[in-house]
Amino acid sequence: MKNFTKNLDKIAKDTNVYLNKIFSNKNNKSYLVKPMKYGVFSGGKRFRSAIIVNTGKIFNINHKKLITIAAAVECIHSYSLIHDDLPAMDDDDLRRGKLATHIKFNEFTAILTGNSLLTLAFEILSSNNLKFSSKIKNELITTLAVCAGSSGLAGGQYFDLTYENKKISKEQIINMQINKTGKLFSFCCEVSGIIKELNFKKRNMLKKIGLDIGLLFQIADDLIDYMGDSKIVGKPTGSDKDKGKQTLVNLMGYKKTLAFANNLKKKIGVKIKKYGIKSHDLLQSVEFILDRKF
Secondary structure, eight states: OOOHHHHHHHHHHHHHHHHHHHHTOTTTTTTTTHHHHHHHSSSSOOOOHHHHHHHHHHHHOOOOHHHHHHHHHHHHHHHHHHHHHHTTTOOSSSTTTEEHHHHHHHHHHHHHHHHHHHHHHHHHHTTTTOOOOOOHHHHHHHHHHHSSSSSHHHHHHHHHHHHHTTOOOOHHHHHHHIIIIIIHHHHHHHHHHHHTOOHHHHHHHHHHHHHHHHHHHHHHHHHHHHHHOOHHHOOOSSSSHEEEEHHHHHHHOOOHHHHHHHHHHHHHHHHHHTGGGGGHHHHHHHHHHHHHOO
């Protein structure tokens, strides 16, 4: 796991270097550049970037190209967190030990910052700096748009808020979390299938692995919120229960949810091992999910 941490740190560093390069070329006269940088460089692990890169290793895809795509995904992820913290949504004042963007600046700035990061993601993917055929670039853009939109991240967030303080089934919770978190992870795995122009069956296998990884990641987040140390997490824990959030932890309890997560992790591992020795770093990524403290 020590080697994986080094691998994760390197991917995070490379992604941050690329994002810094993007912002250095931006018009600094825009009042939104500062809050955009504040939201993007908020201390995240860049775990989605790691999934993109470590899946790409299986298929021998160029590291720099994967980092470019990872930067786009991190913009989407950062936009979603900025909006997620808003008073109209989860109403959180802290994010990773720092003031949430709407507290640091103001609400309308946070909204416009999130919007700008969302569009920046597609600016990155459509740029001439990303050397792929038009067909592949179009597929990357379309797939990411679907994963981030009404049938993906945004749709999942809608149900996350709609289900607050309501009694719903285990299946409804899982479906909501697959959309809210899993869809973006599915893109992270499917990137390699798009670049290599794999057939539908092979691409769909990568997509399903990503969905499962995303579900596992969200369950781990919920477990951390239930039992984690707020000083390590960087924001108050226990908020899911206080807000009436519908999670597997709140439905089944901590022990049963942890058992469910461990079983899911094993199933993901079986699927990944089919890709052979080059899948080692992706397997380590999955192991890391339940071991992390924040």
